[in-house]
Amino acid sequence: MGVGAERSTGEVDPASDFDLLYEQFRLQVYRAIRGIVLESGAAEDLTQETFERAYKARGDFRPGGSPGAWLHRIAVNLAISYLRRQRLARLVLPRLYVPHNAPHEQVEDRTLAVRALSALSPKLRAVVVLSFYARLTREEIARILKVPPGTVASRQSSAMEIMRRTLADPAGQRKQEGS
Amino acid sequence: MQQRPYAHDQPDQDEELWTELISSEMDAWQPHRLPRAFRPRRRMGRLDRRLLTLMAVAVVLAVLALAVFAGVSRGVVSRVVDLGHPEPVKSPSVQPTSVPEPAPDATPAGSGEGVGGVLVARLPGPSRDDSVDAAGA
Numbered sequence: 001m002g003v004g005a006e007r008s009t010g011e012v013d014p015a016s017d018f019d020l021l022y023e024q025f026r027l028q029v030y031r032a033i034r035g036i037v038l039e040s041g042a043a044e045d046l047t048q049e050t051f052e053r054a055y056k057a058r059g060d061f062r063p064g065g066s067p068g069a070w071l072h073r074i075a076v077n078l079a080i081s082y083l084r085r086q087r088l089a090r091l092v093l094p095r096l097y098v099p100h101n102a103p104h105e106q107v108e109d110r111t112l113a114v115r116a117l118s119a120l121s122p123k124l125r126a127v128v129v130l131s132f133y134a135r136l137t138r139e140e141i142a143r144i145l146k147v148p149p150g151t152v153a154s155r156q157s158s159a160m161e162i163m164r165r166t167l168a169d170p171a172g173q174r175k176q177e178g179s
Numbered sequence: 180m181q182q183r184p185y186a187h188d189q190p191d192q193d194e195e196l197w198t199e200l201i202s203s204e205m206d207a208w209q210p211h212r213l214p215r216a217f218r219p220r221r222r223m224g225r226l227d228r229r230l231l232t233l234m235a236v237a238v239v240l241a242v243l244a245l246a247v248f249a250g251v252s253r254g255v256v257s258r259v260v261d262l263g264h265p266e267p268v269k270s271p272s273v274q275p276t277s278v279p280e281p282a283p284d285a286t287p288a289g290s291g292e293g294v295g296g297v298l299v300a301r302l303p304g305p306s307r308d309d310s311v312d313a314a315g316a
Contacts, residue, residue: 022217030213031205044210055219113204132198133205160193 014058014067021067022051028068028134029075035117035129036079046082050075072134073144076126083122116163124159131156 012021029050034043053074061070117125123145130141131152138156142149 019217023215026213026215026217027210030210031208034208035201035205040208040210041212044213047210047213051217052220055217111204113201116201128197128201129205132194132201135198156194160197163197 012067013063014054014061014070018055018058021054021071025068025071026051029071032072032129032134033075033079035113035133036076036122036125037082038114038118042082043079046075046078050078053078066140068134069136069140069144072130072136076130076144080122080126112167116166119162119166120159124155124162127152127155128159128163 012024014021026047030043030047033046033050034040037043037046050071054071057074061067117128120128126145127141130136130144131138136144138149138152141152145152147155
């Protein structure tokens with residue numbers, strides 16, 4: 001269930017009812033983050049961090065805005081920052097780098113969606129998660145990622161093409177399963 | 180003219196399919212550690228900050244006080260030690276040899292010599308008039 005579906009049930013004001021906001025968006029934010037970082041443990045930590053930041057900034061939320069889009073903006077920024085840090089850690093300290101997930105989890109979670117998302121860069125992944133899972137509009141995604149709506153559209157079509165090729169390629173599948 | 184629905188609908192269909200695939204898998208993801216109710220981490224309040232500042236100031240003052248006290252006590256100790264081993268006090272009367280004592284009559288009054296010299300020369304011993312007075316008493 002995406003943010004768009006939540007919107008029809010009525011908006012929650014983060015300033016006055018943060019507990020309800022958490023209850024309503026906790027899983028969506030967690031799954032969106034996990035769809036970008038592809039690590040369950042890191043996704044939980046980043047979800048907690050997202051709500052911490054949202055709680056701190058709840059007074060800045062503009063009434064009439066979409067709390068789901070607001071939360072997803074914080075979540076996506078945190079997720080992309082996390083991936084940047086991880087990449088840097090892998091580059092700088094390859095011997096010390098330890099993935100957040102347990103090895104068994106890395107194999108078990110290689111479902112179709114994860115295989116498809118794994119083939120994408122973090123920026124493309126964010127577009128896919130926000131459009132296909134959170135079901136935000138292109139304009140909302142553009143505001144979150146601070147890019148023009150046209151860029152969102154082109155990223156989305158690129159992502160779909162890459163995902164299609166990834167899932168259609170049996171060699172890629174075997175390689176993923178063998179790893 | 181007949182419209183071509185395929186060309187227009189194909190991207191939407193693709194998007195629907197991807198939405199279905201991704202959502203169905205992602206909806207199965209469940210967090211293990213994430214709490215059901217939001218519990219903000221305890222952040223440092225204004226009162227805590229003030230308390231921390233006060234404590235920091237108190238620590239700095241205590242350290243300063245200790246340093247000063249240590250300096251003072253060292254001074255006091257050294258004074259006490261000095262009292263235990265007094266050094267001879269040097270005064271001009273103990274070392275009269277430094278100034279030659281002129282004979283009372285050698286220098287005529289108002290000869291223009293320094294006043295200090297005259298005074299120092301007379302200080303060590305009683306004057307002749309004094310000794311006479313004492314003898315008379």
